[in-house]
Structure formats: structure tokens, C-alpha cells
Amino acid sequence: MDPFRNPFAPGAGSRPPELAGRDLILESAKIACVRAVKGRSARSLMLLGLRGTGKTVLLNEIGRIAEQEGLLVSKVESPEGESLARLIYPEMRKVMRSLSGVEAAKQIATRGLRGLRNFASIFKIEIAGVDVGVEPESGLADTGDLQYDLPDLFVLIGKASQAAGRGWILLIDEVQYLSDADLSALIVALHRISQDGLPVLLVGAGLPQIARLAGEAKSYAERLFQYPAVGALDPASAAQAVRNPIIEEGATIAPEALELIVERTKGYPFFLQEWGSVMWNDAGGPEITFADADHSYTETLALLDEGFFRVRIDRLTKAEIQFVKAMAGLGNGPYAMADVAQAMERTQKSLGPTRASIISKGMIYSTDHGYLDFSVPLFAEYMRRQG
Template identity: 45%
Template sequence: MDRRKNPYAPGAGIQPPALAGRDQLLADAQIDMERVLARRPVKSLMLLGLRGVGKTVLLNRMKADADNLDFQTAKIEAPEEGTLPQLLIPELRRILFSLDLIARAGKKLRQAMGALRNFGSAFRVSVGEIEIGMTPTPGVADTGNIEQDMPQLIIALCEAAAERNTAIGLFVDEVQYLSPRELAALVLACHETAQRNLPLFFVGAGLPQIAALAGNAKSYAERLFNYPGIDKLPPEAAREALTAPARKEGAAFESDAVEEILRVTERYPYFIQEWGYHVWNSAPKSPVTKHDVESAYPAIISHLDANFFRVRFDRLTVLQQKYLRAMAELGPGPHKTGDIAATLGVDATSVATVRQQLIDKGMIWSQRHGETAFTVPMFDRFMKRQIKVLEKHVPRRRKPALPRPL
């Protein structure tokens, strides 16, 4: 069909042509934001889900909704390497400048400027010029201890927003890559602003292990946040995600073609976009048939292998790859950690480090103690395609020292 009209949007964080199945969540967030503006208490949100379920898209949508309500918003993506202050400071600086545009600098705004400058110098990040009638704010956000400074800075920022009758929206993606102290600092900041009834709407997003990480950082995190699970789409929403964009272009899928795509994508949003995109390009005409879907299958799988899966695989060491291959041997999972080690031919303690490295890289996670699961849907089948035969792991032993010559 006409490639110029292809409506699908496979990618990372790209708004889909039809954002299906998330209406309730977005409506709930909208109500929360209006409550924040009215200075009523709300819980912060942590959107949890596997790769490609649509967390970033939701985060971006919520940010846009907050912008429409005239929130002052900042969005950052936690990097695998790098620090939170580096990313946060330019965004907060931008917010302070736009608060200044709303009206002449007030007392709280000047204090927040001072707090930001202190925070910048405590964490050795250049803040640039901030001169809006700034007065120094000694003793605020300047200790170099992020768990102390971050809440103070966010409080100062929220007070400045409150002074302007507006609110702050803070959106943090890939939260699992924050260091434990950075995460604790953010949780604390949310906690303290909530206690002071300050206007902050915080939304985090990332892999499902965040719930446990936040709980480890601060035990009250459980009560401070709502953790909506973002998952594969329910069947009706998955059909809508696939068929609505085609309908808008005057094209259609036969119903068994739709069901076949739902089956092979397992209703994961990212895969629905990929299948929609490729099948659209390869099908000769509308309506798309089940046969069109089946014929496109091998090309789509090679495309996914070469792109989506491969980039993740290439970042791994040989031993990490072997660990995942052993998991794949057992199926999609989750699996008992002991069974994975046994499949590798070793005991669990000898691969505990490699397992932890894979968790830190966001490749696997553990829902329950002693269990391990992939964070990337369908990764088990990719691993089997990539490494045909599972090799047992032989831990390297030190060579025994040669006997000394007599």
C-alpha cells in the first residue's frame, strides 16, 4: 500500500497514531493535576512496565496535559551513566526563568534562584547566569549531600511556583538508572513537598524493579506513590491501536489478519506499531489479509532482530549473553533463579554477580525473591535465534601453582 500514507509509528517514545487503552490512566492523572493546582493532596505516580509497553509515550502525554493546565514542567531521562543534578539543573533553571516572566521576581523566586545556584556549586554543575534580582540563599541546598539538598531545592522551586499560583510538574523517565541515593533524594523531595502541601506533580517511569528500588530507598515510598502497571494492551484496545490508524487513511484489515497480528505481537504496543508499519508497506492492497500478515513475518523478525533486540544484545558481555541464553532455554519466564543457574551447569552463587549486572543494565528483573524475568518482551525467542546452542558455563579456575623445584 502507499508508503507515503503509512500511519504507524514504531520507535521509542513516539506518539502512536492511536493511543489505545490508556484513557482511564490519563483521566486519573488529569484529575490529580487539577487537585495539585487546587492544593489538594495527591500521590505521585510511578509508571512501571517492560520495554516497549508505552511508558514514555504516557509520560510525554501527561507532561503535555500538565503544560495545557499551565504547570511549569521539566522532563528528564535518567542516563545509564551520568548524574541527576547534571540533567536537572538546566531544566529547573528554565522553569525559574519562566516563573520570572509571569510577574516580577517575588521573594520565593529569588530564594529558589539562590537554592539552585547553591545546588549547582555543591554538585559542580555550571548553572550559568541567574541574575533575576537574585539574593544569596545561604544554607539551602548547598551541603553536597543530595538527599538533603534535592528536597530543599524542590521545596524552594514549589514555593516559587505557589507564589505565582502555578504548580510544578516533574517527569522522570528510566528511573531505574538513578543511583540509589538519587532515587532516595527524589522520593524524599516528593515526601517533603507533600507534607508541606506544595504544588508538585511528580511522575516517574521505568522498568518494574523500580517499585522495590524505591521501597529500599525509603520504606514509606510504598504509600507515597501509586504504581500503575503499564502492560500489553487488552484485546479490544490492541485491535483499536492497529485498525484505527488504517481507518483514518481509508484502509482496513480483514478480521483474521487483525487476530493474527494480535497473536504474534502478544498485544505489546511497540510490536503492534512494527507489525502495522511493515504489513502496510508490504501488503499489495486494502483490505489487508491474513496471508499478507503471514508473508511479512520473516522480514519483520529480521528487522526486529537487527534493530530492537540486537542493540541490547551487543551491550552485553559473553557471560551475560550466556546467562540470558540459559533463561531463554527455560522459556519466556519468569524463572526460578536456581533453575537458570542449573541450566548453565553451575550453582546460583557463582553467577550472582552476572545476574546483578543484568539487573543493573535493565535486561532482567525480579518480581519475587528467587525469581528472574526478562524486561524485554519476546527476548527469549531472540536469544534462541541468536545463540543456537546453549553452552554450559565453566567458571574459570585459577591454575594450581606449580610445585616449587626442590
């Protein structure tokens, strides 16, 4: 069929044509946004899920909803090794400058800009451009301890937003890469915001261990956030994600072809998009048959192996590859660390550094004490295909 009309979007973070099965999460986010702007108590969200489940897509969608509801929107992605201070400083400055242009919020926002000058100086952040007429204010966000300085700035943004009749939502992708200290500071700042009833929200997205890490950082974190799971789509939603875009382009898909895709992808959104895209280009149309779906599976698998899976294995050292091969050789997870050590004929203690390194790279995560699993869906099957 016409590749120019291919409706599927298998790119990283690309919005699929049919955002199926995520209505409850989006509704929760919308309610939080509306409540925040109205001055009502609102809980932030932390989206938890494996790679390829559409967390980034949801973050972007929540950002659009928030903007429609009158919130200022900031979005950042946490790379490995970057500090939270450097990551969100430009966004806080942008929001403060925007609010300083609103007469009702000008005084508070200007004070916030003074605090940001201190913040940038103490955390050695280079400032691009100069805030004319804004001088630092002694004692404001200048301790050098993020757990003290960040709440002060969040409160000023919250008060300025409130005065302007707005709100602020901070979207952070890949939260698992934040350091323990930075995650703790972020939680402290949100706790302060919650206590003061200010219109500031955080929506984070990361691997499943974030809920545990947040709880370890601050015991009250479980009450600050909603933790919706972003997993595989249920069969009906997975079928909808494939069928509806095809129908909207004037084509159809045979029920048995749809069943094959849903079954083999196990409902994971990225795999649905990849297979749908390949199948559309390969099919003669106007109906996509079972043979079309089955024939395109091999090509889809090759694309996933060389792209989605390969880029992740390429980040590992030889010792780390041996570790994940041992995991995959045990079948499907979760995997007991004791079983992995036995399969490698090593002690658990000796494998500790390797395990920690792979976790830090976001390839595996701890599902429970003494147990691990892959952060990438169907990765064990990929490893077994490599021999």
C-alpha cells in the same frame, strides 16, 4: 499501499496514531494535575513496565496534559551513571527563571535561584550563563547532601508555583538507572512537598523493579505514588490500535488478519506498530488481507531481531550472553536463579556478579526473591531463534 500515508509509528517513544488502552492512566494523571494546581492533595505516579510498552509515549502525553492544566513541565531521561543533581539542575533553573518573571512569585523564585547557585557549586555543576543580580544565600541548599538540599529547592519551586497560580511536574524516564541515594533523595523531596501541600508532581517511568526499589529506599514511598502497570494491551485495545489508523486512511483490514497480529504480538504496543508499518507498505490494498499480514510477519520479525532485540544483546559481554541464553533455554519466565545456575553448571554465588551486571544494564530484573525475568517482551523467543 502508499508508504507516504503509512499511519504507523514504530520509532522509540513515537506517539502511535491510536493511543489505545491507556485511558485510565491518563485520567489518573489529569486528576492529579488538576488537584495539584487547585491546592488539593495529589499523588505522583510511577509508570512500571517492560521495554516497548509505551512508557515514554505516556510520559510525553502526560506532559501535554499537564501543560494544558497550567503546570510547568520538565522532562529528563536518566542515563546510566549520571547523578540526579546534574540531571535535574538545568530543569529546576529553567522553572525558577520562568517563575521569577511572574510578579507574585518573583521574590520566592529569586530566592530559589540563590539556592540553585549554592546547589550548583556544592555539586560541581557547571553553570552555562550567569544569573545577573542573583547571589548565593548561605545555608540554603548547600549541605552537599541531596536528601537535605533537594527538598529545599523543591519547596521553593512549589511555593513559587503556588504564588503564580501554577504547578510543576517533573517527568523522569528510565528511573531504574538512578542510584539508591538519588532515588531516596527524590522520594524525601516529594514527601516534603506532599506534607506542605505544594503543587509539585513527579511522574516517573521505569522497569517493574522500581516499586520495590522505592519501597526499600523509603518505607512511605508506597503511599506517595500510584504505580500503574504499563503492560501489553488487552486484545480489544490491541485490535483498536491497528484497525483505527488503517480505517482513518481510507483502507480496511480483514478480521482474521487483525486476529493474527494481536495473537502473535501478544498485544505489545511497539510490536503492533512495527508489524502494522511493514504490513501497510507490503499490502496492495485497499483491504489488508490475512495473506498480507502473514507474509509481512517474517520481515517484521527480521526488523525486530536486527533492531529492537539486537541492540540490547550487543550491550552484553560473552559471559552475560551465556547467562541470558541459559535463561531463555528454560522456556518462558520468570526463571528461578537456582535453575539458571544448574543449567550453566555453576553455583548461584559464582553467578552473582554476572546477574548484577545484567540487571544494572536493564536487561533482566528480579521479579521476586530468587527469581528473574527479561525486561524486554518476547526476548526469550528471540534468544531461542538465535540457536
